[in-house]
Amino acid sequence: MSHIFHVRVYYEDTDMGGIVYHANYLRYIERARSDWVRKLGNDQNAMRDAGLVWVVRRIEADYLAPAKFEDELVIETDVVSLSGARLTMSQLVRRGETEVFRATVTAVCMNAEGRPVRLPAEIRALM
Numbered sequence: 001m002s003h004i005f006h007v008r009v010y011y012e013d014t015d016m017g018g019i020v021y022h023a024n025y026l027r028y029i030e031r032a033r034s035d036w037v038r039k040l041g042n043d044q045n046a047m048r049d050a051g052l053v054w055v056v057r058r059i060e061a062d063y064l065a066p067a068k069f070e071d072e073l074v075i076e077t078d079v080v081s082l083s084g085a086r087l088t089m090s091q092l093v094r095r096g097e098t099e100v101f102r103a104t105v106t107a108v109c110m111n112a113e114g115r116p117v118r119l120p121a122e123i124r125a126l127m
Contacts, residue, residue, distance in 0.1 A: 003039065003077040005032035011069055019066040025101045026059070029091045032075035033105070040126040051112040052120070057086065058106040067093070067100045080104065082127050084118045 007028050015021040037044065037054070047053065067073055073093050080088040086108050093101040108116050109123075 001078075003032065003036035005035050005075040005077070007031070007073045007075060009067055009069055009071045009073065014069050019068055020071075022063060025061070025063070025093060025103075028073065028075055028093060029077075029101075029103055029105065032077050032091060033089065033107075036077050037126075042123060042126060052109050052117065054107050055110045056105060057108045059103055061101065061103040063101055065095075065098055065100045067095055071095050073100065079127055082119075082124060084124075085109075085116060087119065087127065 009020055013020050013024045034044070044054065073095055076092045076094070078090045080090050082088075086106055088104065088106045091103045091105060092099060109119050111117050
């Protein structure tokens with residue numbers, strides 16, 4: 001089941017060359033992941049209050065084509081794998097049919113002491 005998230009490129013997202021600054025793609029895919037878990041019913045504030053937070057463990061990213069001011073981008077998020085302690089997702093950013101950016105993101109849950117913990121069963125069930 002794919003999650004779709006839309007982003008418009010604003011002037012502030014671009015660099016001196018008029019293309020999206022490379023770090024902003026990480027912001028876009030973060031927003032898409034946050035929207036996805038919210039729509040799944042995972043309340044990240046309640047999770048934090050219970051002493052658990054999502055943490056990105058690893059990102060592998062490929063910049064495939066430039067995006068520019070006023071482009072409308074679509075971010076597609078899919079689960080690649082889910083284990084007791086880790087969630088791996090594929091995220092693709094497209095402008096129309098053109099693939100602009102692709103990333104594989106691994107996230108884990110950490111407790112208030114900063115130690116990795118098993119993903120709660122209710123979260124694994126949502127995914």
